[in-house]
Amino acid sequence: QTEIQWWHAMSGPLGEWVNDLAKQYNASQTEYKVVPTFKGTYDENMTAAIAAFRAGNAPDILQVYEVGTATMMAAKTAIVPVGEVMKQAKVKFDPKAYIPAVAGYYTAPNGQMLSFPFNSSTTIFYYNKDKFKAAGLDPEKAPTTWPEVVAAAAKLKANGEKCPFTTSWISWTQLESFSTWHNTLFATKNNGFGGTDARLAFNSPLHLRHFDNLSNMAKQGLFVYKGRANAADVSFPSGECAMITGSSGLYARVSKEAKFAYGISQLPYYPDVEGAPQNTIIGGASLWVMSGKPPAHYKGVADFFSFLSNAEVQSASHKRTGYLPITMAAFELTEKSGFYKEKPGTDVAVTQMIRKTTDKSRGIRLGNFNQIRTIIDEETEQIWAGKKSAKEALDTAIQRGNEQLERFQKANKS
Amino acid sequence: MVERNPLLDVISHAVMWLGVAIVAFPLYLAFVASSHTAQDIVQAPMPLLPGGNLWETYKTALFGGGDGAGSTAPVARMMWVSFVTAMVITVGKISISLLSAFAVVYFRFPFKMLCFWAIFVTLMLPVEVRIGPTYQVVSDLGMLNSYAGLTVPLIASATATFLFRQFFLTVPDELVEAARMDGAGPMRFFKDVLVPLSSTSIAALFVIQFIYGWNQYLWPLLATTSEDMYPVVIGIKRMIAGGDAANDWNIVMATAILAMLPPAFVVVLMQKWFVKGLVDTEK
Amino acid sequence: MEKRVLFRSSWLPWALLTPQLAVIIVFFFWPASQALVQSLQVQDPFGTSVEWVGMQNFRQLFSDSAYLESFKTTAWFSLLVATLGISISLILAVFADRVVRGAMVYKTFLILPYAVAPAVAGVLWLFMFSPTLGVVAYALEHVGIHWNHLLNSTHALTLIVMAAVWKQISYNFLFFLAGLQSIPKSLIEAASMDGAGPWRRFWSIQFPLLTPTTFFLLVINMVYAFFDTFAIVDATTQGGPGRDTAILVYKVYYDGFKALDLGGSAAQSVVLMVIVIALTVVQFRYVEKKVNY
Amino acid sequence: MASITLRNIVKRYGIGPKANQVIHGVNAEIQDREFVVIVGPSGCGKSTLLRMVAGLEEVTGGEILIGDKVVNNLEPAKRDIAMVFQNYALYPHMSVFDNMAYGLKIAKVPKDEIKTRVDKAAKILELGHLLERKPRELSGGQRQRVAMGRAIVRQPQVFLFDEPLSNLDAKLRAQTRLEIQKLHRELGITSLFVTHDQIEAMTLAQRMIVMNAGNMEQFGTPEEVYHRPASTFVASFIGSPPMNLLERAPGVRPGTLLGIRPEHLDVTPEGGWDLEVDTVELLGAERLIYGRLNGEGLIVRVEEGSHAPAPGSHIHVTPRAGRVHAFDAASGKRIPDPTP
Amino acid sequence: MASITLRNIVKRYGIGPKANQVIHGVNAEIQDREFVVIVGPSGCGKSTLLRMVAGLEEVTGGEILIGDKVVNNLEPAKRDIAMVFQNYALYPHMSVFDNMAYGLKIAKVPKDEIKTRVDKAAKILELGHLLERKPRELSGGQRQRVAMGRAIVRQPQVFLFDEPLSNLDAKLRAQTRLEIQKLHRELGITSLFVTHDQIEAMTLAQRMIVMNAGNMEQFGTPEEVYHRPASTFVASFIGSPPMNLLERAPGVRPGTLLGIRPEHLDVTPEGGWDLEVDTVELLGAERLIYGRLNGEGLIVRVEEGSHAPAPGSHIHVTPRAGRVHAFDAASGKRIPDPTP
Ligand SMILES: Nc1ncnc2c1ncn2[C@@H]1O[C@H](COP(=O)(O)OP(=O)(O)OP(=O)(O)O)[C@@H](O)[C@H]1O
Ligand SMILES: Nc1ncnc2c1ncn2[C@@H]1O[C@H](COP(=O)(O)OP(=O)(O)OP(=O)(O)O)[C@@H](O)[C@H]1O
Ligand SMILES: O=P(O)(O)OC[C@H](O)CO
């Protein structure tokens, strides 16, 4: 029996989910055994794998968050493209079966699928229906545009809410998804799909307008900053904040913890922007296949991946975690099961994603993206703290971020 | 004390109470949190008195299971790994440091001071700073995923070597002479006299090193690829790791308390020796 | 200082030193030299492309305002942690030295935090001060302090300092208490016969006699603040808001671990090593002197 | 200057049933300007008594007066006394000058005067050239003198000494003894001096208190104590070698003990007691002859000039007239000499 | 049993120009079964000499023989000697039994025999009931006996003692002295005993070596050393209070010193030397009168029974005939008595 090492960063209930998948697969056949290992957070997992690779001990399958995509892609000799793996193993594999926004993200310019989409999420909008009602808003009508959000926030605030609106993942929701949703570039060269010489571009008038808007909200107490990454998540199910933009994956938690009626809706946009809303951007992680393993391993990996792409498996996962069903078939299967009717709003993420993408909205693929995200966190915090204007902050973020891009370009030119 | 001043006594007790209250509060809170359900804690403000979910929480934390949403891998196994790791690190550090200190104090040989310095400099070179290359070495030696890999790289100890050296310097010369007259060679003297005499220092170092070993996080995360080699501190971090997971704070806190118990036990039980061992040799 | 009687053997000392030397050479010096090498290179994370760049990483480091800023932050942080940690535990030790009844109970509670892993300590304090969940943040709100370490640098620094100090108090406390108790009782009696009250006695007798302990703890606390606190920062502020709590070791960790910038991180490691060695020399010198009298 | 009065002093350590009484009612009046030595074996309560006078230990029962004032509840600092500790208790981090000046500084004595007083004390004790040194840079004898200097500069009413010489070597001890005597003659301050060394007690005391297990056995001048010991305890504790106490010597009444000091036994060609010689020790100027009389051990002290008997031989010794003491065997108390 | 021969022993610490010579050629023959005491002031090299015999210190020059064998390069353990240290150097973590048995265990003596030998030694030293105790649970005197016990069980050819009594109090010291004498009489093992206390030296020695600054000043019986000191150094080092050495006494030839022991000055109603009295000390059985003669300090020792002169008064003293010594003032060497 061939053992397939799979390193992941899924903790808590998601860790269970991963273990269950492996168990289910291992039970389904006898030739291979998938061994999942938790290796810390997304970044810790990736570092561990890189160290392991350098020492010649890399796992077969590595889960990498979308932020690390460019780094993985650049490491050409370290990985084996999924498309290649499937082809070698002669496993049926049709990239077209995947939701375009998902597949597109992980596909090389030559059309080769590089990694296997696994737990993909996207950005959506949650609101507290009870609070809406109390503030005299229509609980069944979610604000879909930013002006509506501001208005709703003002009403909530007038009704004594301390935190009318917050957001997780500032960069992801308010810059990255915001850009694609409005069909605007986040970075040049098609957000980096066009080459490593891409540079950041999120100080367009639209971006500035939005951040001035958020900045004003923050000043008036309509937007309350709750921290980096997904730190804000908890404030919604706890009832503290009335509206939040965050990952579709937050659904699992909201449905479990919220003691109030909540609604799920698409990400707000500016209605006067042409082309908006386009599609939102992908989050979560994909599975990469590491190089230098015996052929039998790749066969096993291919077999496991085809198990994972199975519509039933996909659909079950989708229902369990709130992550996207990454194939159209799985989406349809879920729809048929009546899940979306039963749990309204659970389809929002999918519908946001299944639209056809443009060059500007396919996704973002930048080197040192993790650092750039941190830079954006650092700089935008200055806005909420009232230390910098939106323009100053975004300009510095771009300048500092571009330094990272230059570095990455240099390190990967050879 | 020299004065018989009741006011001063009252103040002293008041200060101690205040100190204890502040210092122990985070731990108390962790305990309270571990006695409630996850939902109760998230509703701000969280209750300040213990709730009724204590048994449930600890059972879930220790043995895993539960309703699926709040479950994690069992803490019991991780505690065992932590324990073995901490023990091996502790015993290893103490043994090799005893030997080195013995060599440095009781022998004259070329490059003696250089050796001592080399050991001493490692005192403050934390794992974080050299983790990548260290990992490479361990992997080249095929020690990943083993207790050896978890412990050996951490087993050098400047602190212990230094402390033992300080202690050995205070051992009266006559004792060595007496042993020599009794016909004891160096190793015999080491085993029969020096080591037994160092018991207080050993006890003190036991505390320090046990806690050091128990609290390791980054290194085990890197040096093991198998989940059943994870120590409990990783378990905690794992529970609150990002992603979209709901943090079951009650379980997190229960695990924190569980993870704290063995080292706390060691510290509290050995506190007398701990201080004595450190102070007697340090000053 | 040397022993009068030394055993004579040319091979035995080396045999005795071998285990320790082997470990430090293999797991300390070799990796450290690797770090040194890496600090002169630019690599992609997987090591598939390596380029020698000389001192460029260092130049970049020292022209990076963020890094220089981080020095300042670190200095502040270490100073605060060391002075607060030392003074609070000194106060506690002085009073603990006075109380007779219940001393054991007090002591036991005061040394508990020592058993808590830094990573866990961070989590505990975050849990208390989280603007959303935190009991303390909630209480502060009620007395009119709007606690927000996410945006308020002072709050953020306060938080990590508190967590770091909290963890270190136990250790300091034990040392001070032992130090106080090793001051001969007759000195205190002599001073009181000389007419000194408790306050005066403390400042003119006990405190000066604790100087060696204090200095020792100062170094230990500085080192602790320098290196052992990254887990606390990582768990609570992650260097924010802005970069206001990004201390040096956190930056090494961040650049190496999260940002995968090996050369830059290695260069920072080298800088840290230099600081470490300097600290070592200072302490070694001092301790040697102390032993000699 | 002041007298010290101890009235029925009792001391118990601990409370309740576990209490341990270590002083059992001591009464004594120490005159103004007097030098009194408290002597007794280890653990008999000497230090405890002294520390109660100093105020470092609470008095369980009885009263302590300094001058006319009951000081039982007075802070040590307010009793106007100075104490020299066995280990000197010098402040290790202060210079000799600062050690001596510390008490004065606290008392807010003006700087000039502090200097004058310290310099004067330093001159008396020949410490002038050491004022800048730290205690660890001094020899044992010098430390001892600093400790005394610290006491002197305070110009207290009373000096207390707790075995201040026991850390010195024999030669230095003898010399310091002389210095203390000289000092007392010059300053005339009431002094209480604790020691377990009887030679020290004898040479220093104007009067001495002999203590035994928390009781005062005798209070008198060295001559009284030496020549008319109040009990067998005193008789054997004072004098070295100690007084011979004999039960079976010729002519001893049953129930009593005969006491005779070794130097009061004269070796005579014949007559007296017939002694079998065990060993002979030469001590320099004299010899000690260890022998046995009717199976009881006995020591005789003779001039070294005289002939040394061989071990195993027999000699005759005669107790000197008027130097024989009688004690009650049961109580150990002295049986009063028949009034002459 | 064995003799010890020291042939021209030289010891230097350190090497090259910084070397410090501390023993300057010592020659001595210690007979089999003899008890020899090395005495001298602190730092004169007594311990160094002893430690060279023990093998704990390398010999720089000369030869040491035990019996007929040169032992210069023999390991301590192989010299068949046992040593008692000043601080006893007991193994603090071992019981009394184990302390005594340790050397035997290492020598692989069978268990039974170890027990027999330890028990026997314990019985001699009355340690039987203490065998299970740890050193810290013993009094000073008991520790001292354990240290001796440890030496005895080894049944060595030679005993070495380095100031083994200096940590005991006066009484215990006197008592232990007797015990050591007894022991030597019983076992008859050649012994070298180091002390800086001349009383100890006098009482214990069969012969004594007086050392000064690395030189042997005299080697002879206590009587010889006391009565015919070879130098002013010996004269003033041996005897307490020391011999009076006078330059200006009546009848002293220039360039010489007159030596007279305090007990050899008799107080006479008149005649002799006219002395001004400084102080008088009572030591128990005798008094010391400190006075001055032509400005030179002088001590007179009298029986306590005699009259104590008042400080400041004048008395007459006469040196006893045949007790006066003469020394060369420059070299300090004794000027041979005119052969009678
Ligand atoms: N703080 C204390 N608590 C309980 N018992 C004590 C305390 N201090 C002294 N004692 C006991 O009181 C008795 C007398 O002790 P003290 O120190 O007065 O003796 P001492 O005559 O000074 O002896 P030494 O000559 O050894 O100094 C001893 O039995 C001692 O154990
Ligand atoms: N290991 C050493 N290195 C250098 N000099 C030494 C050493 N040991 C002793 N000395 C010196 O040798 C001299 C003699 O020392 P030794 O210990 O023999 O004296 P001692 O007569 O035993 O004195 P004490 O009575 O104080 O024990 C001293 O001046 C001492 O300083
Ligand atoms: O929380 P997840 O798993 O949806 O992932 C979030 C994204 O990685 C943010 O970049």
Ligand SMILES: [Mg+2]
């Ligand atoms: Mg005492």
Ligand SMILES: [Mg+2]
């Ligand atoms: Mg010596």
